Amino acid sequence: MSELTVGDVIAERTFAITRDSLVRYAGASGDFNNIHYRDDIAHSVGLPGVLAHGMLTMGLAVQPVVDWLGERGVVLDYHVRFTRPVLVDAIEGAHITVVAKIGLADEDSTRIDLVVTAADQTVLGKSQVRVSFT
Template identity: 70%
Template sequence: MPDFDSLTVGDVVAERVTAISRDSLVRYAGASGDFNPIHYRDDIAKSVGLPGVIAHGMLTMGLAVQPVVDWAGDPSAVTDYQVRFTRPVVVDPAEGASVSITAKVGQLDAEAHVARIDLTVTFNGDTVLGKAQVRVTLPR
């Protein structure tokens, strides 16, 4: 687990590039029960104005927080997580999609021993999760 006292605002605590394939979408649909056809049929996705099949928002959100969970070393240390969905992640049938995640210390609360970790989550250079913030409570 990270040492709270060694953290400084602006520190990058995790970076990761995560691949999403159409197979990932099928597995996530099965696990979540979200079988909306915009997540597996290009024709339906395009009929509602999307550029193609898109990743589930909650899948993107879950993948984005994982590097912070790994850094914290304990999933229960994550006490709050919020995002705004700003753009879809379009998953190409052959190439899939690569989502880049950077986690930086945005704020430190010494009294509560809580680090706010700000996530930058991008796909094709565009931010896909806005105001993505994770609160991590670290031991004293």
């Protein structure tokens, strides 16, 4: 994929998530920590309200890259730092926006850097996906 240029935006997507999404993710992943579905518990540990699972944010943030890659290759490595929680309002939910850019392109692999934001703030730091084309 020599035509890839560092800085190119390869995918961009906004995910609208709701409390329902959190319940669905809890069941699918087995992470039933109740700060992800009970405001009273979230408040009792000093949080402003129910938060999205960090792993849900990580899981959906890579999807634009997965779709871009399709059958052309595989993910070799995926890393994120959870820098800020995503608050999910009971009525409004939350929007998570992912912008995926080429961070590094060499012969063996391509690094894609993700900028992941919610409410105009970055929620994942140093979020990088390394892929190889088969």
